[in-house]
Amino acid sequence: MKYNRVEAARRIRKRRKELGLTSAEVANKIGRANHYYGDIERGTCGMSIDTLIELTEILEISSDYILFGKRTGNEISNAARACRILRQWDERKQERAVDLMKYYLELDK
Secondary structure (H helix, E strand, O other): OOOOHHHHHHHHHHHHHHOOOOHHHHHHHOOOOHHHHHHHHHOOOOOOHHHHHHHHHHHOOOHHHHHHOOOOOOOOOHHHHHHHHHOOOOHHHHHHHHHHHHHHHHHOO
C-alpha cells in the first residue's frame, strides 16, 4: 500500500459531493480555511492527522479509505450517523425523532 495524495484528494472530493456538501461547508465544519481545504481536495498539499480525523467524521468514511482507497468495514455505522444528525437539532426535536425511530422499529417486531 502506498499513499497517493492526488488519489486521496479525489476520494475526499467524491465523497463530499455524494453528501451534497460544498467545499466551503466542509472547510467550515473542520475549522480550516477554504483555500487550505481546497488544496487538500486538489492534492496540492497534505493534511495533518487532526484534519484527517475530522474529515473521516464529516465525510463518514474511514481513514484507510481516504489514504489508500481500501474499504475496511470500519466505516462509520448508521447509528453513529444518526447520532450526528440528531446533534444538529434542539432537545425537543431530538426526542421526537427518537420517538419516531422507536415507533418504526416496533412495527418490524
